[in-house]
Amino acid sequence: MKLFEPLYDRVMLWSRHRHAPRYLAALSFAESSFFPVPPDVMLAPMAAARPDRSVRLAFITTLFSVLGGVLGYVIGWLAFGLVEPWVIAAGYGEELLQAKDWFDVWGVWVVLVAGFSPIPYKLFTITAGALSMALLPFVIASFIGRGARFFAVALLIGWLGPRVEQRLRPYMEWLGWLTVLLLVAAAVVYQMQGR
Numbered sequence: 001m002k003l004f005e006p007l008y009d010r011v012m013l014w015s016r017h018r019h020a021p022r023y024l025a026a027l028s029f030a031e032s033s034f035f036p037v038p039p040d041v042m043l044a045p046m047a048a049a050r051p052d053r054s055v056r057l058a059f060i061t062t063l064f065s066v067l068g069g070v071l072g073y074v075i076g077w078l079a080f081g082l083v084e085p086w087v088i089a090a091g092y093g094e095e096l097l098q099a100k101d102w103f104d105v106w107g108v109w110v111v112l113v114a115g116f117s118p119i120p121y122k123l124f125t126i127t128a129g130a131l132s133m134a135l136l137p138f139v140i141a142s143f144i145g146r147g148a149r150f151f152a153v154a155l156l157i158g159w160l161g162p163r164v165e166q167r168l169r170p171y172m173e174w175l176g177w178l179t180v181l182l183l184v185a186a187a188v189v190y191q192m193q194g195r
Helices: 004-015 020-031 040-049 051-106 109-114 121-130 135-194
Strands: none
Touching: 004 020, 004 040, 004 135, 020 040, 020 051, 040 051, 040 135, 051 109, 051 121, 051 135, 109 121, 109 135, 121 135
């Protein structure tokens, strides 16, 4: 039974849809404040399908990710007491504590680094609001961190272009299951370190 090849084909089809940039913007906005799926999963195939639009797609992803980050900041600022139990129940309790510790040590610099962190970015946006971090440095650091990540993804995949799409498809099933195994292994290692 093939699972990842049909999923890959569907994402590539969506990435060519005429409203795909709107979907990418919505996903980027939602991921920075409450949604679990990172925008890279849509940005990469869109950049592969339309390399000539890689820069535009990276800009859309960055802009709406930062706007979503501002929503996450507002959620943390106004309603952290209400949101915190939900964040912990969703399995992000340890990551939330890690984010708080990082803010204590590095301040605004952690927002910049968070764009590349395996810890979900929404935890940093909500925590920044809960800690009443200055909004302007938060927004600037978000633009730099998120922009660096999304422009790197879009430009690299756009540069490789359609040839990466053609070369990846035959290995998609194998790559999909390898990714699942690596995520499970990383989760087990992370849990073991926490004990």
